[in-house]
Amino acid sequence: MNYPKISKAIIRRLPKYRRYLGQLKRQGVEKISSNELSELIGCTASQIRQDFNTFGEFGQQGYGYSVNYLYDEINKILGLDKEYKTVIVGVGNLGQALTNYTYYYKIGFNIIGLFDVNPKIIGNKINDVVVSDYSDLEAYVEKEAIDIGIITVNRENAQAVADTLVKGGVKGIWNFAPIDLKVPKHVALNSVHLSDSLHELTYMISTMEHAGREDRD
Amino acid sequence: MNYPKISKAIIRRLPKYRRYLGQLKRQGVEKISSNELSELIGCTASQIRQDFNTFGEFGQQGYGYSVNYLYDEINKILGLDKEYKTVIVGVGNLGQALTNYTYYYKIGFNIIGLFDVNPKIIGNKINDVVVSDYSDLEAYVEKEAIDIGIITVNRENAQAVADTLVKGGVKGIWNFAPIDLKVPKHVALNSVHLSDSLHELTYMISTMEHAGREDRD
DNA sequence: TAGATTGTTAATCGATTAACAATC
DNA sequence: TAGATTGTTAATCGATTAACAATC
Numbered sequence: 001m002n003y004p005k006i007s008k009a010i011i012r013r014l015p016k017y018r019r020y021l022g023q024l025k026r027q028g029v030e031k032i033s034s035n036e037l038s039e040l041i042g043c044t045a046s047q048i049r050q051d052f053n054t055f056g057e058f059g060q061q062g063y064g065y066s067v068n069y070l071y072d073e074i075n076k077i078l079g080l081d082k083e084y085k086t087v088i089v090g091v092g093n094l095g096q097a098l099t100n101y102t103y104y105y106k107i108g109f110n111i112i113g114l115f116d117v118n119p120k121i122i123g124n125k126i127n128d129v130v131v132s133d134y135s136d137l138e139a140y141v142e143k144e145a146i147d148i149g150i151i152t153v154n155r156e157n158a159q160a161v162a163d164t165l166v167k168g169g170v171k172g173i174w175n176f177a178p179i180d181l182k183v184p185k186h187v188a189l190n191s192v193h194l195s196d197s198l199h200e201l202t203y204m205i206s207t208m209e210h211a212g213r214e215d216r217d
Numbered sequence: 218m219n220y221p222k223i224s225k226a227i228i229r230r231l232p233k234y235r236r237y238l239g240q241l242k243r244q245g246v247e248k249i250s251s252n253e254l255s256e257l258i259g260c261t262a263s264q265i266r267q268d269f270n271t272f273g274e275f276g277q278q279g280y281g282y283s284v285n286y287l288y289d290e291i292n293k294i295l296g297l298d299k300e301y302k303t304v305i306v307g308v309g310n311l312g313q314a315l316t317n318y319t320y321y322y323k324i325g326f327n328i329i330g331l332f333d334v335n336p337k338i339i340g341n342k343i344n345d346v347v348v349s350d351y352s353d354l355e356a357y358v359e360k361e362a363i364d365i366g367i368i369t370v371n372r373e374n375a376q377a378v379a380d381t382l383v384k385g386g387v388k389g390i391w392n393f394a395p396i397d398l399k400v401p402k403h404v405a406l407n408s409v410h411l412s413d414s415l416h417e418l419t420y421m422i423s424t425m426e427h428a429g430r431e432d433r434d
Numbered sequence: 435t436a437g438a439t440t441g442t443t444a445a446t447c448g449a450t451t452a453a454c455a456a457t458c
Numbered sequence: 459t460a461g462a463t464t465g466t467t468a469a470t471c472g473a474t475t476a477a478c479a480a481t482c
Contacts, residue, residue, distance in 0.1 A: 009448095011421075014417075016410075018416065041397075042397075049464065050449090050466085060458060061457045061462075061465075062462045063464085064463065077423075078420045078423070093310060094318070097310030100309075100310050173418075178236060180259075193232070193233075196229075196232035196233060197407055197409050199231070199295045199297065200229065200231075201390075203296055205301075205388045205405045224472080250440085251439075261476090263474075263475050264473090269441095270440085274440080274441070275440095277482060278439055278482045
């Protein structure tokens with residue numbers, strides 16, 4: 001597949017489409033039109049058709065889209081037709097939550113390594129995986145050909161962990177530390193900034209309170 | 218403050234500005250120009266000035282921006298000059314992680330209630346807060362005038378929890394269940410879709426592998 | 435005052451939506 | 459075939475960037 005350059009906006013919508021199609025699949029729905037899907041998701045049918053057509057012709061004129069086929073195609077686009085060998089660095093509450101989380105929604109992410117610097121945690125087992133010493137991380141990543149490193153350490157150590165993961169040869173980093181990491185451009189990086197998300201929420205709360213007043217103007 | 222309508226894009230950038238300004242503040246930097254800040258963040262100086270000017274005139278011509286003043290102003294815009302009474306519903310690993318997280322970064326979010334349906338968890342203490350029975354949630358939210366409800370239950374129960382929180386009178390909901398909740402428009406809602414974020418990452422990994430091939434064209 | 439940098443308008447760019455021809 | 463709905467082009471809308479006048 002020789003993709004044209006895809007905008008960040010479209011990429012951010014793909015997992016959402018996938019979620020709704022997964023839901024429809026579970027409900028046993030076989031076909032859906034861009035119009036029906038747009039009502040479900042709350043966007044325009046035009047956008048849906050544009051987005052899909054960036055990647056291929058997944059529908060059939062006069063009929064719509066086959067839910068199963070479309071779901072599979074989106075999975076392929078998102079790279080979810082593959083398995084990813086994964087390590088988590090930083091086995092605090094969040095690290096443990098993500099271990100269980102990926103274990104629970106278990107499609108394709110195998111957490112095969114957990115790493116921490118805390119001697120009290122090293123040796124513990126979480127979902128059958130033993131927590132290893134952080135100093136062994138780089139060698140492990142290289143030897144096991146780890147695809148994804150998840151960073152759940154604090155801000156101060158996150159960049160060092162990222163550097164180690166990169167040296168070990170990971171393809172992608174999923175970062176939860178509240179900092180913008182620097183990685184070489186051949187390594188994929190996506191960050192979940194929880195505090196940013198919370199602050200967007202308080203912003204919304206604040207403006208809504210203002211809006212209450214403005215309504216009377 | 219009578220805000221004009223602010224685009225989602227700007228709102229998403231505000232917490233990021235705040236993060237960098239916080240860092241500069243900690244480093245003891247007193248003033249910064251839009252140009253210096255743009256290099257730090259990796260965006261255009263023009264965008265920074267546009268963004269700030271949406272909310273007010275925070276700078277001084279010929280000088281730049283006072284880091285402390287700007288930081289405080291952004292905090293006010295984000296509503297971070299207030300305290301938020303908060304409950305968490307669903308005390309699994311993620312709920313516990315967020316309890317510790319907000320406890321650790323403790324500015325303004327007081328987790329005063331934890332709720333779950335699991336009798337084995339009810340009664341436990343996390344950071345001095347006892348886990349209560351979910352059936353008491355609505356009354357508690359109303360009595361204590363809770364501002365924010367955090368949802369860390371599974372997809373199946375998330376909407377019911379949201380409805381209960383809304384009935385109790387929360388101002389905002391921070392949702393971690395992988396579903397798009399419906400709430401009345403006077404209630405703020407922000408969701409962290411962890412799986413979506415992970416799928417964006419696998420997308421990036423996939424396209425980078427393609428890009429490797431395309432480079433040779 | 436001269437130099438620097440903001441605040442703000444105008445130009446550009448990209449993303450979304452509308453419209454319709456293609457086609458199942 | 460007629461009806462429906464996609465695929466795709468064209469029009470619109472909004473967001474980003476460039477430019478420069480205002481001003482500290």
